[in-house]
Amino acid sequence: MQTVTNPRLPPLWLPLLLCAAAAAWIDLGNLHRGEHADALITTLTSLYRWTPYVWELDRGGNILALLAIPVRNPLANLLVQEGISAFCTLASFVLLARYVLRDASYPAVGLLGAAGFVALPSFYYRSEILLNTGYGLWIVLGLAALLLAESPATGRLGRHRYTVAAVLMIVAHWVWCTTAMFLGPVVLFRGLVCAVPSRPAPATSDPIGVRSRLLRLVRRIAFSETTAGLGLLAVGFAGGLLVRRLLAKTTASEFGTLPASQWLPTLGQLSRNTWFYLNPAVGPLFLAAVAAATLLWLAIPALRRLSGNAFRSAAALGLAGGLLALFLATRVHVQISACAFRYLALSVLFLQTGLLAVVVGPLCLAAGGMTRKGIGAAAAVLLAVAAVVGFGVPSLAGVRADLAVRHLPKPARHGLLATFEPGPGMSADDIVVAGCTHVAGDYWQVWPAVFEANMKIADQRGRRVVWGVTNRSSPTRRYWRRTPPEQMRVAVPPGDDPKAAAYLAAYGFPPLVVVEKRPTIWVMRPKSVVQP
Numbered sequence: 001m002q003t004v005t006n007p008r009l010p011p012l013w014l015p016l017l018l019c020a021a022a023a024a025w026i027d028l029g030n031l032h033r034g035e036h037a038d039a040l041i042t043t044l045t046s047l048y049r050w051t052p053y054v055w056e057l058d059r060g061g062n063i064l065a066l067l068a069i070p071v072r073n074p075l076a077n078l079l080v081q082e083g084i085s086a087f088c089t090l091a092s093f094v095l096l097a098r099y100v101l102r103d104a105s106y107p108a109v110g111l112l113g114a115a116g117f118v119a120l121p122s123f124y125y126r127s128e129i130l131l132n133t134g135y136g137l138w139i140v141l142g143l144a145a146l147l148l149a150e151s152p153a154t155g156r157l158g159r160h161r162y163t164v165a166a167v168l169m170i171v172a173h174w175v176w177c178t179t180a181m182f183l184g185p186v187v188l189f190r191g192l193v194c195a196v197p198s199r200p201a202p203a204t205s206d207p208i209g210v211r212s213r214l215l216r217l218v219r220r221i222a223f224s225e226t227t228a229g230l231g232l233l234a235v236g237f238a239g240g241l242l243v244r245r246l247l248a249k250t251t252a253s254e255f256g257t258l259p260a261s262q263w264l265p266t267l268g269q270l271s272r273n274t275w276f277y278l279n280p281a282v283g284p285l286f287l288a289a290v291a292a293a294t295l296l297w298l299a300i301p302a303l304r305r306l307s308g309n310a311f312r313s314a315a316a317l318g319l320a321g322g323l324l325a326l327f328l329a330t331r332v333h334v335q336i337s338a339c340a341f342r343y344l345a346l347s348v349l350f351l352q353t354g355l356l357a358v359v360v361g362p363l364c365l366a367a368g369g370m371t372r373k374g375i376g377a378a379a380a381v382l383l384a385v386a387a388v389v390g391f392g393v394p395s396l397a398g399v400r401a402d403l404a405v406r407h408l409p410k411p412a413r414h415g416l417l418a419t420f421e422p423g424p425g426m427s428a429d430d431i432v433v434a435g436c437t438h439v440a441g442d443y444w445q446v447w448p449a450v451f452e453a454n455m456k457i458a459d460q461r462g463r464r465v466v467w468g469v470t471n472r473s474s475p476t477r478r479y480w481r482r483t484p485p486e487q488m489r490v491a492v493p494p495g496d497d498p499k500a501a502a503y504l505a506a507y508g509f510p511p512l513v514v515v516e517k518r519p520t521i522w523v524m525r526p527k528s529v530v531q532p
Contacts, residue, residue, distance in 0.1 A: 044451060190226070492522050
């Protein structure tokens with residue numbers, strides 16, 4: 001089989017540049033209204049104690065935190081990391097369309113996919129994918145590796161090119177250890193569905209001829225691009241496991257299999273969570289538009305003849321997304337995480353790209369050069385409009401105001417996933433004015449307060465650091481346990497907070513007494529200092 005490849009494809013740099021511009025706009029807009037403790041951990045990791053993986057976890061490689069280490073201002077570090085993450089998320093739509101379609105329609109399909117993601121889902125869905133999951137980075141790394149491994153026009157893949165692809169794939173698996181599980185179905189079904197059979201050899205009754213044809217077929221399969229892509233994923237997976245074994249210092253994550261009786265209920269809950277937070281009011285309209293466009297293209301002979309690659313690509317992506325969803329419904333980790341919609345985010349990406357390929361692909365191929373460029377320009381304009389409508393006008397003051405709001409988890413409602421909503425919390429102003437050295441208490445309260453307090457200290461050109469004492473504090477313990485007792489001032493939530501007391505006891509703090517009561521915090525100092 002031969003893979004359908006158009007050697008004269010539009011360059012990648014222009015749609016990627018447009019994604020970068022949209023990501024910068026989004027990063028300075030109201031995206032940070034969705035910040036919470038999980039999203040801020042990577043910034044704190046970069047500033048105060050970098051580790052190969054997210055603090056106290058063995059998954060989620062901290063490559064963004066590593067790249068941002070030279071940026072020492074907390075706000076600037078946050079914007080750099082989350083700007084790169086937003087760019088990678090938008091770029092994943094373009095790279096996926098480029099890898100699967102491989103024709104002149106991919107820029108329009110990719111940019112429209114990015115625009116749809118920015119504009120159509122609920123704000124909670126968008127902010128979680130952009131801020132919390134980090135999916136964009138490893139998808140871009142993995143797809144970039146697969147694009148490097150494409151068969152060039154000469155039919156031979158250079159050793160150096162494949163080596164670079166292998167390194168990128170290993171890094172992708174360091175960032176997310178199950179990258180192969182998500183991209184493998186795309187590679188497999190693209191090879192099975194989007195390939196065109198080679199011209200058959202003349203029939204012969206010679207058994208030697210039959211044997212030689214079989215050998216040629218085996219050789220063609222063994223050295224096909226699909227096999228090379230799957231091999232590349234295998235290399236990345238093995239390298240990622242080795243990196244994880246060498247660098248991860250915590251308990252292994254739960255990757256077991258659920259009992260078969262729970263697979264369908266888990267799939268149903270996953271689907272309900274995803275559909276609800278995608279935006280159920282818009283979803284049916286999008287699907288109706290896709291159906292109308294499909295019927296229209298099939299009714300026009302000129303477009304019907306050009307729609308084969310788009311329909312094959314959509315079928316491949318639909319099969320990949322469906323298989324991935326079925327597999328994830330069997331995982332214990334997914335059930336432990338309350339069937340969060342992020343686990344189906346890649347299936348949604350695949351399905352959306354396939355549907356847009358059906359809508360836009362035949363039209364782009366039928367149009368002339370200038371018309372095709374006009375369609376791409378319209379897609380770019382839609383992405384810009386979506387960024388403005390979805391995330392407002394850029395403003396550093398607005399970013400600071402959004403970071404001052406505490407977003408705390410709320411209980412699940414109507415059987416759906418719990419959300420993060422604004423709520424009361426410890427004030428960074430109280431922490432800074434009181435001269436606190438530590439903040440102890442609930443995970444969701446402590447880390448946002450610690451981040452904002454350190455940001456305010458940096459704004460005042462101060463040098464001291466406020467440390468968090470809660471879940472995932474152990475990597476920084478070597479620094480904050482050196483604080484002399486006479487300098488120690490610990491901020492806790494007002495009242496006798498049991499979580500603060502538990503963490504202070506677990507980390508071996510001396511007996512503390514309350515010395516100051518502020519509106520949002522109580523300040524505690526060592527009893528031996530206050531009452532010698």
